[in-house]
Amino acid sequence: MRDPAAIIFDFDGVIADSEMLANLVLAEELTRLGLPTSLEQSYARYVGTRWDEMIALIEEQLARPVPADWGAHLSDTMMARFRRDLAEVPGAGDFIRALGQRPRGIASSSSPARLAISLEVLGLAAHFEGRVFSAELVERGKPAPDIFLLAADRLNVAPETCLVIEDSPSGVRGAKAAGMQVIGLLAGAHIQPGHDAKLRAAGADHIAASWDEVAALAL
Known part of the structure; x- marks a missing residue:
């Protein structure tokens, strides 16, 4: 066309x-949260999903809610990495x-x-x-x-x-x-x-x- x-x-x-940068940060923060996640697993599970869908999937795998401030922490961490890299x-x-x-x-x-x-x-x-x-x-x-x-x-x-x-x-x-x-x-x-x-x-x-x-x- x-x-x-x-x-x-x-x-x-x-x-x-x-995508690689964001999923690397996500994998690191999920691992710290108690859900060991590799970069490849982050790609497979979360690329292309909306935020609410991703949180629902994470909580299902954790079998518990994520901390109330985790989303803000993840966003701040990711934006800091974006500004740098x-x-x-x-x-x-x-x-x-x-x-x-x-x-x-x-x-x-x-x-x-x-x-x-x-x-x-x-x-x-x-x-x-x-x-x-x-x-x-x-x-x-x-x-x-x-x-x-x-x-x-x-x-x-x-x-x-x-x-x-x-x-x-x-x-x-x-x-x-x-x-x-x-x-x-x-x-x-x-x-x-x-x-x-x-x-x-x-x-x-x-x-x-x-x-x-x-x-x-x-x-």
């Missing part, structure tokens, strides 16, 4: 190379800057605070001012289409004219349910062997191993 009316980006693992997915910034005035937005399961801090750290906040859409704005998160339909509405474009860049099967399913074209991106440090097959099974129209490949498909 060349020259889409708007490009909608997932964020973590697509623009910010944050967060980098972009290689090529993301160049792709975004090459868009010129083309409509674009972010449709992410992350919190508004995490998105704002991450965009600030990466120096990309000005490219998405007023066009950052968190799942907290809709009733249903991915794989429901709600966040993508909200983004299209706010960008004043028809859903079927949008191109979505996603790295998770749940995000691909949500974008396809919204009637959008989807490129599954494999450029993040967290991508494991066989992830391309998962994205294709979820309905991705194209698979790209890098942002250069995305540009060849979309621009």
